[in-house]
Amino acid sequence: MEKVGAVLVVGAGIGGSQAALDLADSGYKVYLVESSTSIGGVMAQLDKTFPTNDCAICIVSPKLVEAGRHPNIEIKIKSEIMNVSGEVGNFNIDLMEHTLFIDQEKCTGCGICGQECPVEAIDLFNEGLSSNSATSVKYPQAVPLVYAINRDYCIGCGICKGVCQAKAIDYKLKSKKTQLKVGSVILALGFDEFEADVLKQYGYGKYKNVVSSIEFERILSASGPYSGHVLRSSDGNVPQKIAFLQCVGSRDPKFGKEYCSSVCCMYTAKEAVIAKEHTEGLEATIFSMDIRAYGKDFDKYIERAKEEYGVKYVRSRISSIEEIPGTKDLKLTYETEEGKIISEIFDMVILGVGLTPPKDASKIADTFDIDLNKYGFIKTQPLKPVETGRPGIYVCGACSSPKDIPETVIEASAAAGKVNIDLSPARGTLVTTKKYPDEIDVSGQPIRIGVFICHCGINIGGYVDVPAVVKYAETLPDVAYSERNLYTCSADTQSLIQEKIKEHKLNRVIVASCTPRTHEPLFQETIREIGLNKYLFQMTNIRDQCSWVHMREPEKATEKAKDLVRMAVAKVRLNTPLSTVPLKVNPSALIIGGGVAGMTAALNFSQQGFKIKLIEKDKKLGGFSSKIYKTIEGDDIQEFLQELINNVENEDLIDVYLGAEIQDIDGYVGNFKTTIIQDNSKKKLEIEHGIIIVATGAKEYIPKEYEYGVNPNVITQKELENRLFNKGNFSNIKSIVMIQCVGSRNEENPYCSRICCSEAIKNAIRLKEQYPDKEISILYRDIRTYGFKEKYYREAREKGILFIRYKKESPPELISNKERIKINLKNERLGDILLDSDLLVLSTGMIAPSKENETLAKLLKVPLNEDKFFLEAHVKLRPVDFATEGIFLCGTAHGPATIGESIAQANSAVSRATIILSKETLMIGGIVSSVDKDLCTGCKICVRICPFNAIIKDDEGYAYVQEALCKGCGVCGASCPEKAISIKHFTNEQILSEIYALGGNIIE
């Protein structure tokens, strides 16, 4: 049976949206199904994101807008999957689209219905902290921007129908059943917070000033209920002392869940930092067990929170919380690390609530006939992180285990990467390819501008005198036609604009309405359909930035609207058609690094039919994983690795180059040329390819500490693993001491290596299982068994393995090594401890091969972070991309990661690269910069300033813009000393024409 080139993505948070975009850009039709009324999920609710304090809505909103208007993505809001049948390649999905009582096609999102609704219902987006109306959108930047009536609150008064000028409201609108045919499915269901029951023991729901972390996130947000001011909900006062409690419901099998929720340590640190930024003099105290800052640059963030911001950490789980009558302050009682009982009063308490499976997980698992794990999350295997077990059905994000945004985004692309393997034969079969008429040549034509001014119901028309603006527009130079519309964005107005273009021979079009950020593409499309180049369009914003913000000054708002139209006219007169030209793509990949990540990526590509050149500096494939025998969960790594190597070696589409070194990398996205040499020979080999994946990995830290290398009884964790799995002799050994964080989280390597805690616990458990009488102690700073790995930490303790904490300032000391190894240790509670052991095992971290990375980074012109790991384009939303188009990264080249995580990253990088490789040509041009060679002096300022490496020096020494890499930001143009660079569509002349049109005084 033929495969269906369409994909169902269930859940439209950041994970689902990312997967949908990747697939839609790679040639598949995507149905993005969402149970609520808009896409964006939890990320859209967040204020800032760690560890960069990026504004969440700033970074996520462009992605949502892109998904909302993508021709290959069909968004189904308020929808539910009823039934699933079929198999990979051919699934039949029964979908129920619940009614909004508002026609999505007609609703313009103007919001009048919400304003006029007399029932103040609850606003879910702000977590119940402010009120909204029975008809509402989820949040102001919602995609799609359509309103919905909440039947639970609506009293049926009928007012909204009366005020809706778009005639979108229909109380009789029924829910409808639809059938979808898709080839694969991705589940991106997200997560829920712990139920209130778990929180009740902390006074949640009873004490007003105890709030959950997600509620606090809304409190912090500038667009939240308190406009970003931190206020107590009991009395509206500004709190001076806030306590943050960690592990609320997590790592707590008695009252909550056994597992670790992975993200709370970091988001709490972030919330504490932002709260301090928002409130001067605020004291923030975080009560935590271990601080699990195991991600890239996370430890540095915690250090900054402590040092720079003065956030206080107390290592304790509180024993009780009481509200003080009258003040409603909160008294917390806890035991300090030294064992003292303390009571302290706080103004507010934030509960660091963990993540649970989405409420409907079990229902969805039934519908899709897939398994859940014992915690109720969708079940996956450590080495198959995005597979559900049922072929063709994949999973990403927090619905399979708690994880943060970049991990979710990685998995989203990884799931898309897997879909690519299933469906590549059906690629391009169901996508919309629109035929446009030939473009009208407007050069030489006299300029004829059409101005369309929108009333937006009463949103603009109620405050701006639209007829007066229309009349004014008619007086402006080159304006041939001007009119007003009730809704310029409605479907019938699009046809009308096209008719007027024909009738009046218009060759420039202006729409004065809402924001170009959401609506410009719609109008550009309208004029393209009739043969005008889309850059002959200009939009000006007289609603969001005029009528809505000057409601009390209608005359001045009208004057402003006239000025804005005059400025738009001045600019559009200078607008010219911009062309895009196709650039042929070489459909093959270069993968640098032959470890698990590189090989996984290679096999994904080959299964899609792309050619791969895999280069490895060593004489054999395998990389770091060659030294690992089992995962903590028990998967056999050696067997897995051998199979991977065999598959790579037997694949015709993969050419492997061992002992290879890169000499030079030339070209750019779509057409790279790389020169390598093999086995130090003189012979150079040139490889041509369309994209590059960096999978160069990391290396093991070789300890200088604890007489390693001198004393044979001091070994690393990897060496212990080797002994354990290769029948090593342990008969003379009675007690074993393991030291964590050797060479990690110190001045030299100020980051966490992520894997060492699990590795130590894995080996300790295995030792204990084989030799129950051996004494094992693990000396640690924080145990970071995040997610489901927490189970093994518990198991280790239950097996009698001793965990003793030390502080960074007082690491364990080696006292004597004569007969037995003696370790001295300071512990807060136990005081000085002397440990005897026969074997000292050092848990050493991962480090970046700094020299090699620096060389490669220079060749690729991509950045490294402070620790010499490769630095991705954006830590949250572009975790496997480089800023430079066509270059991607995966595996431990990015930073320490488990094998499973590396596999996810590899598939993720493939999906991102497939967006390019799946196209025969890339369209380049449009808004890009260009250099006037006659003016260029070759000073190279632009070359250095361009963040995307888009500008190079050509053979003659002039600056040359590689259009395929240019993003059109225009920084080069503003910087060129000779003003030799112009930015198309934003030329100096165009911007100056707007300035002059505003200023009025003509410069001679």
Place this chain on the structure above:
Amino acid sequence: MNFEPKILGFLCNWCSYAGADLAGVSRIQYPPNIRVIRVMCSGRVDPEFIIQGFQTGIDGIIVMGCHPGDCHYLEGNYEAEMKYKMVQKFLKFINFDNRVRLEWVSASEGNRFAEIVTDFTRQIKEQGPSPVGGKSPDSMLLDKLNAILLAIGSYRMRALVGRERIITEFENVYGEKVPLEKFDDIFDTAIRDEYLRHQILISLSNDPKSVKDLAIELETDPSVILKNILVLKNRSQVNMEKIVGVTPIYTNIMEG
């Protein structure tokens, strides 16, 4: 009649323009004086745009971009900041530095956007109408603005500001980081010199003058004028036309 200033805002597409939209969606009211030009990145705002804006009689200009670290184009806002600082320094010469502002506004900061615009509008109202706006602009000031435009657009200033971040925050060609104070010294001197030189050029293009005449007109020490005249002579921009008595007369020999 109340003074209603003309205010121009350059907003980057990704953060501050979105923040302004959010102010609208949230119906946060602010004074209607601002007119917005949308650019893709605050780093696109050429320093010349601001000067040219003032030349056309605009009373106040505000540039807004993404918060540091948030730039959609990675670091365009840092470039914007470098350029803005230069503009500020030039505008100080004519007491226009209070008529410009640079602010970071994120897409979630509708409130902040409105507050900034309200505050900036108040600030410009306090400054009063631009002396070069309206029906009878101050021609002396226009000359000075013109000198600033030419200086700010000169190769030297643009080259310095274009390299500033690289050599003060990363490394120069010797692999060294130039201390900011040292760079600022050089930069400030260049600003002062180029402004004066372009004032001299403008003055000389009206009619030939002596060092002494220029010193009086530009309220500057004659020895400083002479020093700069010599630089301009080396640059083939002025020439000694004649000597009247003991006083050499200089003229602008540039085209136009």
